[in-house]
Amino acid sequence: MTITIALPSKGRMKDEASAIFERAGMKITAVGNDRSYRGRVEGWDGVEIAFLSASEIAREIGSGAVDFGVTGEDLVREGLADADARVEFSARLGFGHADVVVAVPEVWYDVDTMADLGDVAADFRARHGRRLAIATKYWRLTQQFFSGSHGIQLYRIVESLGATEGAPASGSADIIVDITSTGSTLKANHLKILSDGVILRSEACLVRARKASHDGNAVVDRIVAAVRGAL
Ligand SMILES: Nc1ncnc2c1ncn2[C@@H]1O[C@H](COP(=O)(O)OP(=O)(O)OP(=O)(O)O)[C@@H](O)[C@H]1O
Numbered sequence: 447m448t449i450t451i452a453l454p455s456k457g458r459m460k461d462e463a464s465a466i467f468e469r470a471g472m473k474i475t476a477v478g479n480d481r482s483y484r485g486r487v488e489g490w491d492g493v494e495i496a497f498l499s500a501s502e503i504a505r506e507i508g509s510g511a512v513d514f515g516v517t518g519e520d521l522v523r524e525g526l527a528d529a530d531a532r533v534e535f536s537a538r539l540g541f542g543h544a545d546v547v548v549a550v551p552e553v554w555y556d557v558d559t560m561a562d563l564g565d566v567a568a569d570f571r572a573r574h575g576r577r578l579a580i581a582t583k584y585w586r587l588t589q590q591f592f593s594g595s596h597g598i599q600l601y602r603i604v605e606s607l608g609a610t611e612g613a614p615a616s617g618s619a620d621i622i623v624d625i626t627s628t629g630s631t632l633k634a635n636h637l638k639i640l641s642d643g644v645i646l647r648s649e650a651c652l653v654r655a656r657k658a659s660h661d662g663n664a665v666v667d668r669i670v671a672a673v674r675g676a677l
């Protein structure tokens with residue numbers, strides 16, 4: 447059985463993902479030319495590399511189309527309803543750090559916690575004639591955090607596919623849920639993170655699709671051990 451590992455083909459995680467595999471003694475070479483979307487690992491027969499984007503990798507691990515992938519925990523948890531049942535986070539790789547956070551306008555002086563935001567959401571319709579609107583591309587994580595962890599039910603998600611931090615100023619939403627790393631985009635848009643508003647501290651992970659065929663498979667165990675040994 448061939449084991450497929452999906453690695454980022456582009457974007458911010460590409461170079462560091464390849465470097466970790468190289469340190470793990472798994473040197474990757476493209477099959478065919480440099481722009482190929484398939485690769486192999488020198489000296490590892492039965493292992494194949496698929497180069498995909500970070501979000502495609504999350505999806506392909508969820509469906510079990512690939513055995514392993516390197517991608518952000520945020521993309522895996524956003525893409526899969528029951529992530530821990532479907533995949534194993536085999537190793538945290540120490541790069542690609544980003545926090546998924548709840549941020550509100552800095553001028554909401556009385557709102558510092560999720561409990562404060564719950565109070566705002568509860569009166570929002572009476573005051574403004576509509577529900578509190580949250581701009582995000584992380585709708586699953588937002589629903590789990592607001593409804594599941596904090597019992598806040600009165601809100602509306604406005605799907606945002608880019609420039610999420612601009613939504614409160616443009617009036618398309620009141621608050622946002624997005625990723626931040628240095629915090630400079632939030633600051634530039636006069637937004638502040640709620641004190642208990644960190645939904646997830648994400649980083650790049652080696653993620654394994656949970657498959658029965660992996661039980662007792664020596665190659666699967668060797669891949670995990672090699673990557674962990676390189677950290
Ligand atoms: N400052 C940042 N901005 C955006 N994503 C970041 C940042 N820092 C780390 N990440 C992480 O990088 C991953 C997304 O990587 P990247 O933006 O390279 O993907 P992508 O190639 O654009 O994917 P796709 O094109 O499929 O959306 C996410 O897991 C995210 O958490």
Ligand SMILES: O=P(O)(O)OC[C@H]1O[C@H](OP(=O)(O)OP(=O)(O)O)[C@H](O)[C@@H]1O
Binds near residue numbers: 628
């Ligand atoms: O906290 P900071 O360091 O300011 O980073 C956060 C910003 O970076 C990302 O956008 P990016 O411009 O990378 O575009 P992308 O979302 O298309 O990857 C992300 O969507 C935030 O807007």
